[in-house]
Amino acid sequence: MTQVFRAVMGAGLLAGAGTLSLGAQSMALPAADPVGIARSGAQVAYGFSLEAASTNPALLASLKEQSGFHVALGRDMMGLQQSLEANQRTYESLERNRTLAAFGLATRLNSAWTLGLKLDQPYMRHAELATGAPTRFQGTGIDLSTHRLEAQAAWAFSPALSLGFGLGVARLSYGSTSLLRLGVPQDPTLAASATNPLEGLVEQGVGQDGHKVVPSYSLGLRWALSPRWTLGFTHQSGLKGDLALTGSYLGASTGLYGNDGLSSAPIGTATRAAVLLATASPLATTATLQLPSQTTLGMRHRISPMITWEADLRWTSADLRVPALPSVGTPSGTVNAPITLPEGKSHFGLQVSAEVELSKFWLLRGGLALEQRSIEETNIEPLLGGARTSAFSFGAGYRTWGGELSIGYQYRQSEDQDTRKGDGVWSATGYRPTGTRVRLEGMGHLLALGFRKSF
Numbered sequence: 001m002t003q004v005f006r007a008v009m010g011a012g013l014l015a016g017a018g019t020l021s022l023g024a025q026s027m028a029l030p031a032a033d034p035v036g037i038a039r040s041g042a043q044v045a046y047g048f049s050l051e052a053a054s055t056n057p058a059l060l061a062s063l064k065e066q067s068g069f070h071v072a073l074g075r076d077m078m079g080l081q082q083s084l085e086a087n088q089r090t091y092e093s094l095e096r097n098r099t100l101a102a103f104g105l106a107t108r109l110n111s112a113w114t115l116g117l118k119l120d121q122p123y124m125r126h127a128e129l130a131t132g133a134p135t136r137f138q139g140t141g142i143d144l145s146t147h148r149l150e151a152q153a154a155w156a157f158s159p160a161l162s163l164g165f166g167l168g169v170a171r172l173s174y175g176s177t178s179l180l181r182l183g184v185p186q187d188p189t190l191a192a193s194a195t196n197p198l199e200g201l202v203e204q205g206v207g208q209d210g211h212k213v214v215p216s217y218s219l220g221l222r223w224a225l226s227p228r229w230t231l232g233f234t235h236q237s238g239l240k241g242d243l244a245l246t247g248s249y250l251g252a253s254t255g256l257y258g259n260d261g262l263s264s265a266p267i268g269t270a271t272r273a274a275v276l277l278a279t280a281s282p283l284a285t286t287a288t289l290q291l292p293s294q295t296t297l298g299m300r301h302r303i304s305p306m307i308t309w310e311a312d313l314r315w316t317s318a319d320l321r322v323p324a325l326p327s328v329g330t331p332s333g334t335v336n337a338p339i340t341l342p343e344g345k346s347h348f349g350l351q352v353s354a355e356v357e358l359s360k361f362w363l364l365r366g367g368l369a370l371e372q373r374s375i376e377e378t379n380i381e382p383l384l385g386g387a388r389t390s391a392f393s394f395g396a397g398y399r400t401w402g403g404e405l406s407i408g409y410q411y412r413q414s415e416d417q418d419t420r421k422g423d424g425v426w427s428a429t430g431y432r433p434t435g436t437r438v439r440l441e442g443m444g445h446l447l448a449l450g451f452r453k454s455f
Helices: 002-020 034-038 057-062 269-279
Strands: 067-084 089-092 097-108 113-120 124-128 141-158 161-185 198-224 229-236 239-244 246-249 255-257 281-283 286-291 294-302 307-316 327-330 333-335 347-357 362-371 389-400 403-414 417-419 424-427 430-433 438-454
Touching: 034 067, 034 362, 034 389, 034 403, 034 438, 057 113, 057 141, 057 161, 057 198, 057 229, 067 124, 097 141, 097 438, 141 198, 161 239, 161 269, 161 286, 161 327, 161 333, 198 239, 198 269, 198 281, 198 327, 255 269, 362 403
Parallel strands: none
Antiparallel strands: 067 089, 067 097, 067 438, 097 113, 113 141, 124 141, 141 161, 161 198, 198 229, 198 246, 198 255, 229 294, 239 286, 246 281, 281 327, 294 307, 307 347, 327 333, 347 362, 362 389, 389 403, 403 438, 417 438, 424 430
């Protein structure tokens, strides 16, 4: 029991240290199943675990049973908060919940070969900014998700050394929304000019969405250095596809304004604005969505028959690019959002996990994850986030029905970010930032239930 107490206390101290200085969360998910979530993704060297084989296909060769499967269902809950220094008002995001699903299957052909199949969700990001949020002109929403399906195989050179690979496809789904202000000329069917001056502005939401199926692959290595120490390595490919997005208006216009962008619109602007919107067209961008690759090196140590821990170091490439925000084509030209969503930067992440086998039936799991900034600080904005992230997770497994019933939870929090580029005024001459400080905060929760059975 002394060893159990030390392991639990150590995990608690690590979690506390990780959250003191770190305060939106990472786009990459640690896992979509409860075991991987409870381990905070630290499992690339964790042999004898079918869930871990979803991360490192070489671990299929370490499974003790002839065949097995696992299935899981959960929720990703993500929230953003903006605070405007000028008036001390706080705006919270909407559209916070998404479903998680995971599946894994393995079967041993002979002493050398083991085959597998996995379904997971490596990346997810979703948010809809509240009406009136300071940064609403820089994009009002994002909905990004990935579903990856790979056939896997592992080849055991010996009981201590195995290689694995996975090959499959991933479905990329992406949508974004923006809030634009269109100049309303005296004659809305013609371009604005000196003889056709602007009579006001109309504020209109516009969105775009689409999906693409792209190839994916993964590679893995497992090397048991001794009965207690195991080294794991895995590389998961990036995902890249050219999306044919479809644009649309988001309901009716949300406001009419004078040419200064603040006062009330002149009489008659509403009628002209309706004609302008009927004449104008929402435009989606046909662009590339690119999500980064991940390369991980991990070390697992079995302290005793009861306690096992693992530490992983993960490198994420800089290949993060998303399509530009939607726009509107008018007789006077195309109206675009005032910013371009930033690109990513390469960064490291550290994950640590521990598993304690309390009895014949019960297991406890815990984990900690720290991740560097994935987007340059000068390019911060709420939709992609990209701040430094910390996470703490825990879970439990109960052996029943000839298998294991598991639950996993992770709390994710990002470092608070301050920007003076977020708040702005959009007048007839275009958008300009006010220079007022806006604080961006983010947090989230991952929760999943799952069942694993061997046969």
